[in-house]
Amino acid sequence: MPKIKDIDWKGTAYTVLPIISPGLTFFCATQIAGTKGFMRVVFISLGIASAVLAPFLARLASSRERRNAAMEMEAVISAVADEMGTLAVSQDDTTHELGVIENRLVTCAAEHGGSKAGAAFYALDDERRLVRVAKHLRDNAPRQFENRDLINLLNAIDNEGIVYIKDNDKTDGNLSIRLADGNRSAIVAPVFSGTVAQGVLIIDAPDPGKLTRKLVRESYVRAVARLLGTAHAMGKSSGARKPSVPRQPEGEGSGQGTPTTGRND
The missing domain is CATH 3.30.450.40 (GAF domain)
Structure with missing residues (x-):
């Protein structure tokens, strides 16, 4: 069982939120007709926000993965670049x-x-x-x-x-x-x-x-x-x-x- 401090909360959010966003949007849509006033505004706003959130976070997650992959490859290259140069001469x-x-x-x-x-x-x-x-x-x-x-x-x-x-x-x-x-x-x-x-x-x-x-x-x-x-x-x-x-x-x-x-x- 991982400790709370060891959990990658940002990475978890990138993964989980795009999954639950469509369900949240659907839930809000079903509640709008039966509510009035302030709560109606809340459900409309939440539904719109969750609908926009899914593709936005999915794009962020993809960018984050590409950035991490690039950093990992840079670490490998930097680990051997100097010695490769020494070998060459x-x-x-x-x-x-x-x-x-x-x-x-x-x-x-x-x-x-x-x-x-x-x-x-x-x-x-x-x-x-x-x-x-x-x-x-x-x-x-x-x-x-x-x-x-x-x-x-x-x-x-x-x-x-x-x-x-x-x-x-x-x-x-x-x-x-x-x-x-x-x-x-x-x-x-x-x-x-x-x-x-x-x-x-x-x-x-x-x-x-x-x-x-x-x-x-x-x-x-x-x-x-x-x-x-x-x-x-x-x-x-x-x-x-x-x-x-x-x-x-x-x-x-x-x-x-x-x-x-x-x-x-």
């Missing part, structure tokens, strides 16, 4: 810059999913294993996936579509994946560079139904996944590092990368 080892880019993109993906969401990027190695390269708020996420989870994720990558998992405990035999024990909702986004698969981005959250297409835009997740794929492919083509030797941040959300073996000891 650098003559040195680009491992650090690529690590920063991947960590920042994973952080953006997690934060878009909400305050309790976490994320991790798993890269495909030469043997089609998925090895963790970057993470945010998921220190205990698997270093690599094996057995059934690996097969399911490879199938998701081959299918190329972004998968939204409303509840990991109720998938009816469909894909179920989590980065932390007990996490109920998740998003699985294949990561590509062009047409070449690079890995998979996984976002998860503790509560069911918290990572839906309505709450976490598919276009946003796809953009982050594409940028991840591009950054990772750049590293592979330049020989900066191999996908079987992933980097991990030195602190959550720090954007700093250090090499790890990518395996559980």
Whole structure:
């Protein structure tokens, strides 16, 4: 149950008022004939106001969504723009810059999913294993996936579509994946560079139904996944590092990368 202070009242008004306005207009119209004087004026005024309110708020809501979407994309671009510029002119080892880019993109993906969401990027190695390269708020996420989870994720990558998992405990035999024990909702986004698969981005959250297409835009997740794929492919083509030797941040959300073996000891 959300706390009152955590409720987005403005967003709720944008959503609810256009829905109830037609009913309010109809109600006022039915009351006008049976009332006189001041109350008649009230019902007429209220009916007119509610009739105008619905399209006005619907337009405001649409503008608000577009503005929010633009701000979210600006955050992603700004998160990687400086490092991309450094990569373009650098003559040195680009491992650090690529690590920063991947960590920042994973952080953006997690934060878009909400305050309790976490994320991790798993890269495909030469043997089609998925090895963790970057993470945010998921220190205990698997270093690599094996057995059934690996097969399911490879199938998701081959299918190329972004998968939204409303509840990991109720998938009816469909894909179920989590980065932390007990996490109920998740998003699985294949990561590509062009047409070449690079890995998979996984976002998860503790509560069911918290990572839906309505709450976490598919276009946003796809953009982050594409940028991840591009950054990772750049590293592979330049020989900066191999996908079987992933980097991990030195602190959550720090954007700093250090090499790890990518395996559980």
